[in-house]
Amino acid sequence: MTRKLWHFHGGLKLKGHKQISITDSVDNTPIPAQLILPLQQHIGTPTVPIVQVGDKVKKGQVIATTQSMVSTPIHAPTSGIISAIEDHPVPHPSGLLAPCIIIDTDGQDEWFEQRETHSQFHLLEPEELRKLIRDAGIVGLGGAGFPSHIKLQPGQSKQVETLILNGAECEPWISCDALLMQQRPRDIIDGLHIMRHAIHASKCLIGIEDNKPKAIQALQDALTEDEKQHTEIVTIPTIYPTGSEKQLIKVLTGQEIPSDKLPIDIGVICHNVGTAAAIADAVIRGIPLISRYVTVTGTATQQPHNLNALFGTPMNFLLQRCDVQLDKMARLLLGGPMMGFKINNLNTPIIKTTNCLLTLKQEDVDDKQSALPCIRCSECAHVCPAQLLPQQLYWWSKAKDFDKVQDYNVFDCIECGCCAYVCPSHIPLVQYYRAAKTEIWQQERDKQKSDHARQRHEFRQHRTELKKLEDEQRRLKKKALLKKTQDVNTDETKKSAIEEAVSRVQEKKQQQTIEAKNTENLTGAQRKQIDEADARREQLKQDEDPN
Amino acid sequence: MLEALLVLTLLAVIFGLLLGFAAVRFKVEGDPVVDQINALLPQTQCGQCTYPGCRPYAEAIANGEAEINQCPPGGETVIVALADLLGRDAIPLNAENGEAKLEKTVVIIDEQICIGCTLCIQACPVDAILGAAKQMHTVIKDECTGCNLCIPPCPVDCIYIIPLETGLKEWKWPSPDATRTKEDQAS
Numbered sequence: 257m258t259r260k261l262w263h264f265h266g267g268l269k270l271k272g273h274k275q276i277s278i279t280d281s282v283d284n285t286p287i288p289a290q291l292i293l294p295l296q297q298h299i300g301t302p303t304v305p306i307v308q309v310g311d312k313v314k315k316g317q318v319i320a321t322t323q324s325m326v327s328t329p330i331h332a333p334t335s336g337i338i339s340a341i342e343d344h345p346v347p348h349p350s351g352l353l354a355p356c357i358i359i360d361t362d363g364q365d366e367w368f369e370q371r372e373t374h375s376q377f378h379l380l381e382p383e384e385l386r387k388l389i390r391d392a393g394i395v396g397l398g399g400a401g402f403p404s405h406i407k408l409q410p411g412q413s414k415q416v417e418t419l420i421l422n423g424a425e426c427e428p429w430i431s432c433d434a435l436l437m438q439q440r441p442r443d444i445i446d447g448l449h450i451m452r453h454a455i456h457a458s459k460c461l462i463g464i465e466d467n468k469p470k471a472i473q474a475l476q477d478a479l480t481e482d483e484k485q486h487t488e489i490v491t492i493p494t495i496y497p498t499g500s501e502k503q504l505i506k507v508l509t510g511q512e513i514p515s516d517k518l519p520i521d522i523g524v525i526c527h528n529v530g531t532a533a534a535i536a537d538a539v540i541r542g543i544p545l546i547s548r549y550v551t552v553t554g555t556a557t558q559q560p561h562n563l564n565a566l567f568g569t570p571m572n573f574l575l576q577r578c579d580v581q582l583d584k585m586a587r588l589l590l591g592g593p594m595m596g597f598k599i600n601n602l603n604t605p606i607i608k609t610t611n612c613l614l615t616l617k618q619e620d621v622d623d624k625q626s627a628l629p630c631i632r633c634s635e636c637a638h639v640c641p642a643q644l645l646p647q648q649l650y651w652w653s654k655a656k657d658f659d660k661v662q663d664y665n666v667f668d669c670i671e672c673g674c675c676a677y678v679c680p681s682h683i684p685l686v687q688y689y690r691a692a693k694t695e696i697w698q699q700e701r702d703k704q705k706s707d708h709a710r711q712r713h714e715f716r717q718h719r720t721e722l723k724k725l726e727d728e729q730r731r732l733k734k735k736a737l738l739k740k741t742q743d744v745n746t747d748e749t750k751k752s753a754i755e756e757a758v759s760r761v762q763e764k765k766q767q768q769t770i771e772a773k774n775t776e777n778l779t780g781a782q783r784k785q786i787d788e789a790d791a792r793r794e795q796l797k798q799d800e801d802p803n
Numbered sequence: 804m805l806e807a808l809l810v811l812t813l814l815a816v817i818f819g820l821l822l823g824f825a826a827v828r829f830k831v832e833g834d835p836v837v838d839q840i841n842a843l844l845p846q847t848q849c850g851q852c853t854y855p856g857c858r859p860y861a862e863a864i865a866n867g868e869a870e871i872n873q874c875p876p877g878g879e880t881v882i883v884a885l886a887d888l889l890g891r892d893a894i895p896l897n898a899e900n901g902e903a904k905l906e907k908t909v910v911i912i913d914e915q916i917c918i919g920c921t922l923c924i925q926a927c928p929v930d931a932i933l934g935a936a937k938q939m940h941t942v943i944k945d946e947c948t949g950c951n952l953c954i955p956p957c958p959v960d961c962i963y964i965i966p967l968e969t970g971l972k973e974w975k976w977p978s979p980d981a982t983r984t985k986e987d988q989a990s
Contacts (some may be wrong), residue, residue: 296971346971348971348974350971350974352970352971352974353968354970354971570898627979653978654980656883684979687977687978687979688978688979690974690976691976691977691979693975693976694879694974694975695975697977698973699880699974701973702845705948706844706845706846707846708844708847708946709845709846709847709929709946709948710841710846710857712929712930712931712946713846713848713856713928713929714858715930716928716929716930744929799882
């Protein structure tokens with residue numbers, strides 16, 4: 257059965273370089289001496305450590321979490337001792353430091369506790385499944401790292417028709433998803449059906465680019481006849497960036513997602529194949545997300561292959577395992593050649609969203625070509641998969657006219673890099689858009705801050721004015737009082753002042769006379785007690801006063 | 804002739820009444836332009852524009868008494884925004900008012916030296932300094948706008964300017980233009 261497929265606008269046919277890292281098996285990386293776990297490995301609220309330095313932790317134990325909905329806990333990938341909670345380089349384009357938990361591993365790899373396993377996931381309520389998925393720390397493993405349980409919560413009003421598994425992996429050099437599909441097809445399909453059960457999707461599609469025949473075959477073989485009723489494996493043409501969510505949905509369903517909408521708004525939910533396998537691990541076997549497949553490849557790598565690495569493993573450790581020629585490596589990219597970013601510190605850890613370490617020799621690094629003026633050839637507009645106008649975006653970003661940049665929908669740009677790739681003038685277009693996006697966010701934050709400062713300033717002014725007014729009133733009162741005392745000389749005022757004082761005292765006295773409470777509605781016994789007490793008091797008085 | 808005169812007079816009276824009514828009924832309280840200008844200003848209340856705060860400066864701009872290039876903390880961004888709002892040409896920052904700040908700063912009080920005189924608390928336009936007489940003072944970093952107004956009154960010079968740290972959330976991708984000029988300077 258062949259399925260009708262659609263095309264998205266633009267895109268590129270790129271050389272894959274995938275085969276060199278697709279080996280027959282995955283390399284289970286040994287436990288390094290130290291694991292570095294950033295407190296934020298996902299989009300959303302950062303987690304807070306719940307362990308202290310010196311604590312002993314076991315494999316799968318939660319070490320950091322939050323109450324926030326848009327967040328997932330972080331688990332210890334192996335057993336060991338927390339040696340520090342401090343700032344450390346993290347995989348981020350800025351190269352800045354961020355708080356991390358550092359575990360000195362003990363090599364025992366001891367599990368935390370009896371794990372909760374649910375082989376009969378069909379019997380669980382969607383809400384329970386979502387909780388299991390959240391507690392297992394699962395985020396989108398395709399690269400964005402958005403907490404998966406939120407994407408599995410479509411809301412009351414929204415009906416999910418199609419659940420799409422993204423196995424496109426369109427960026428060159430990366431092959432971790434391909435290998436995962438070859439190695440663990442059954443887990444991916446189990447995970448898919450757990451998700452299907454959680455959101456009540458009517459049909460499932462698994463989209464895989466046609467340059468991964470082994471992966472397609474493995475999944476086809478793993479699919480049972482029953483499952484074929486509602487699940488279909490779709491081979492799609494290899495065009496970069498098919499692996500982007502919106503583009504994949506267009507190819508598979510023909511539907512386009514409006515600019516400010518999400519796939520769920522058209523009844524589609526899209527997850528990565530890696531996420532599906534992680535969900536199967538979490539629900540069926542009770543294993544939280546503590547490791548992932550990572551591709552180590554590139555021209556400076558002598559033995560490119562995929563590794564199953566624990567989170568927190570320093571990149572250096574993986575590079576050594578793949579015989580990377582560190583002396584010849586001119587650049588280490590995290591991610592692929594199109595969307596990846598430079599990593600300067602080799603001690604940066606692998607986190608939940610790390611898919612590929614791309615090592616490049618000096619001759620393969622080509623950013624020394626200086627940009628020439630734009631010749632308005634419009635090649636960039638032809639290849640843009642989001643149907644934007646890269647040229648206009650470039651002009652306005654360069655001119656720092658951020659209103660115009662937003663008018664041209666810079667936030668729909670997926671930063672795929674197609675425009676910069678085809679630009680004959682070698683203009684780093686995506687760099688301009690990224691700079692513009694972060695600048696706009698900065699301006700929004702500044703605006704919020706200045707509004708806040710204005711409120712505080714206005715309140716302060718209001719307060720000082722009020723105080724001034726109060727002081728003035730007090731001064732006037734005092735003055736009036738002073739005047740009164742000066743006028744006391746006359747008899748009449750004296751008299752009236754005395755009268756006033758007397759009446760004040762009387763008033764006070766009246767207020768002070770305490771009336772006995774609870775003396776009404778007494779029972780006979782109580783009445784009797786009171787009478788007796790009164791009699792005693794009377795007696796005492798008489799005794800004291802015999803004269 | 805007379806008819807025409809009558810009709811015109813009547814019309815004039817009707818429209819006059821209508822306009823008069825509208826002027827009373829739809830009267831706008833305050834000056835909305837001042838609010839719009841004030842919303843664009845950075846609200847540091849630093850007074851570098853020679854006016855005692857952002858709102859007075861906004862009023863001065865609206866009355867045509869001040870130019871739009873007198874706000875150093877706002878820099879180019881604010882000048883462009885003001886030019887856009889008021890339909891004027893953007894002009895470079897007036898050097899007499901100070902230099903544009905490239906880096907965000909806040910102040911910090913050296914608590915070892917502070918004598919607790921409360922002068923800085925009185926100077927702070929946004930109540931960002933906490934303390935009491937003869938008690939140690941401290942700056943609430945999140946509320947500080949970096950206006951530096953607290954520095955001159957301090958009798959023991961214990962207030963310092965420090966750059967505001969940028970975390971991962973505040974980090975910005977550098978513009979290729981900026982990195983290129985840096986490289987050019989280096990080479």
